[in-house]
Amino acid sequence: MTDAAAMQGILDRQKAAHLRDGAPTAEQRIDRIDRCIGLLVDHSKAIEDALNTDFGNRSREATQLTDIAGSIGPLKHARDNLRKWMKGEKRKTSPAILGLFGAKAEVVFQPKGVVGVISPWNFPVNLTFAPLAGVLAAGNRAMIKPSEFTPATSELMKVMFGKVFSEEEIAVITGGPEVGQAFSELAFDHMIFTGATSVARHVMRAAATNLVPLTLELGGKSPVIISRSADMALTAARVMNGKTLNAGQICLAPDYVLTPEESVGEFVTQARAAVTRMFPTIKDNPDYTAVVAQRHYDRIMGYIDDARAKGAQIVEIKPDGEDLTQQEHRKIAPTLILNPTDDMKVMQEEIFGPVLPVKTYKTLEEATGYINSHDRPLGLYWFGTDEAEKTRVLETTTSGGVTVNDVIMHVAQEELPFGGVGPSGMGSYHGHDGFKEFSHRKAIYTQLKKDIGPLVAMRPPYGPAIRKMLAGQISR
Known part of the structure; x- marks a missing residue:
């Protein structure tokens, strides 16, 4: 100390x-x-x-x-x-x-x-x-x-x-x-x-x-928008990879998903398949990171319990069906929260763990409107092939940065500035x-070694020269 x-x-x-x-x-x-x-x-x-x-x-x-x-x-x-x-x-x-x-x-x-x-x-x-x-x-x-x-x-x-x-x-x-x-x-x-x-x-x-x-x-709650034009298998694989990297303990981790209402079932199916490929087991798997401290573990589990109590559907993805209640470390299985509502803590605070709420939308405007009604996030992620829709999302939302058709990756680009906006940083x-x-960034101006007419005109006594010069400047 x-x-x-x-x-x-x-x-x-x-x-x-x-x-x-x-x-x-x-x-x-x-x-x-x-x-x-x-x-x-x-x-x-x-x-x-x-x-x-x-x-x-x-x-x-x-x-x-x-x-x-x-x-x-x-x-x-x-x-x-x-x-x-x-x-x-x-x-x-x-x-x-x-x-x-x-x-x-x-x-x-x-x-x-x-x-x-x-x-x-x-x-x-x-x-x-x-x-x-x-x-x-x-x-x-x-x-x-x-x-x-x-x-x-x-x-x-x-x-x-x-x-x-x-x-x-x-x-x-x-x-x-x-x-x-x-x-x-x-x-x-x-x-x-x-x-x-x-x-x-x-x-x-x-x-x-x-x-x-x-x-x-x-940080903040970085959203994922899944377009109707997206390849759901690829999307789910990349989203869940980002959500499980470091067990979701990343400022840029996808914090919630917005998917078309008719596609939520397919997203759950593909997310489960993606996690199963990456982590056939969790409890003793060295590839799956634990939560850093007991208080963070308790906080994340509290989000899940609160969501369950308020009516959300909880989908734990445990490919091997392991019991994680008795373990040496603080591992939390990748967990989807379906039908989350804004009164749930998981939708109010940055999660910083392997828990992913999945909301649905009918129209793109509904999805972007939801994002815009909350603090501006550090990252925003859009998946799809519809270029016109991508443009609308990029133009109508504000975030620190964006990755298209993946998550987190814009932070790895050294030629791009990395930072937040508003509550996600400055x-x-x-x-x-x-x-x-x-x-x-020091500004340096070096003046002429000799006077010329305009420089002389800017010193008193003022006369016709400066009045002519100002008349030319004070104009539309």
């Missing part, structure tokens, strides 16, 4: 080092990114072990895919492109005539300084290292506060970074909520928080004291957008 004074001391040293050393060169930024890649490669097995310990059971292949390879990819992308990103942007002058005589307008990208990174428990390695790709590419230093819900992984990351980085470059702060609160009150030059909307409100209030700019990556990162998010 680290107290507020110690954290402040680290921040002061990082800020002093930033001022002392100035903006790092491209070579220095690449070196820092390469050190991060090396940590992930060299500690791959240790990361698998730590996450397996923290979750009780965490699929090792899923860890390699999402937390290890899923972190190395963004780091390599930033490393290979940062020289290009670092180049300033030339802009046109206003009025344009000044540019003809030699005036210049440009934008240069300057490191902000020290970035605070608050990472969550669901993908604790990826959601630490992926933001670092942009943070380091932009030339910043970082202080990281990982989640207390994955203590083995958090301590491992502290050891990892300590091996190859000085505290002046990257420091990891571990501890509980009180440490997180003190961390969020520090006067960083920028802060990125990934986690729950409810916690983000506290982070934003704390950051406001020092007017720290924020990137908030939150700001965006990944790739070039991450570089710009963590950079200060």
Whole structure:
């Protein structure tokens, strides 16, 4: 545990080092990114072990895919492109005539300084290292506060970074909520928080004291719209893959399905078949991840019990018919909730588990209307082949991002910005957008070395020249 004074001391040293050393060169930024890649490669097995310990059971292949390879990819992308990103942007002058005589307008990208990174428990390695790709590419230093819900992984990351980085470059702060609160009150030059909307409100209030700019990556209830033109077998397979990855403990997991009323039975049939192919068994299957903590297990099971009590039909998909009430870990079978109503908790809160409500609609407008009557989600998913319908969905709904004919995958595109809108977040990162998010975009205008008529006219005493110039500007 680290107290507020110690954290402040680290921040002061990082800020002093930033001022002392100035903006790092491209070579220095690449070196820092390469050190991060090396940590992930060299500690791959240790990361698998730590996450397996923290979750009780965490699929090792899923860890390699999402937390290890899923972190190395963004780091390599930033490393290979940062020289290009670092180049300033030339802009046109206003009025344009000044540019003809030699005036210049440009934008240069300057490191902000020290970035605070608050990472969550669901993908604790990826959601630490992926933001670092942009943070380091932009030339910043970082202080990281990982989640207390994955203590083995958090301590491992502290050891990892300590091996190859000085505290002046990257420091990891571990501890509980009180440490997180003190961390969020520090006067960083920028802060990125990934986690729950409810916690983000506290982070934003704390950051406001020092007017720290924020990137908030939150979540919400990301909907799936299944078109009448969709291939239901393919759709169900991709939806259930997204819903069972990490046992649904993903900010972008499909949170509920909207399917045509005549197709709900087919969706259930195909969802059951898809889960059976992926997970013939669940209880002792190393591919099926457990829920991270007992309180989250109790919360998710509470959603199911509440829905059942209020009249929903519950479809547990347990291919082997296993009894999961007695188990070493906290595994919950993929569960469909049919005929959900808005008074059910499962339709009011982000689920963050392998539970999927399935609503029906008669018309597309009914489906989009339902989405638009709720908070704007982090992701939206549409399945189908009807291009006109796809266009209507994209034009009439607002979400952080969209994947068409799959779920979650837009987050893996380094050339696309990733972020939320409204309650699902603010700001965006990944790739070039991450570089710009963590950079200060400094506007620089260079005036002519000699005066020309229009410049002289703008100084008193005013006369016919400025009146003529203004008359030309004050017009329709």
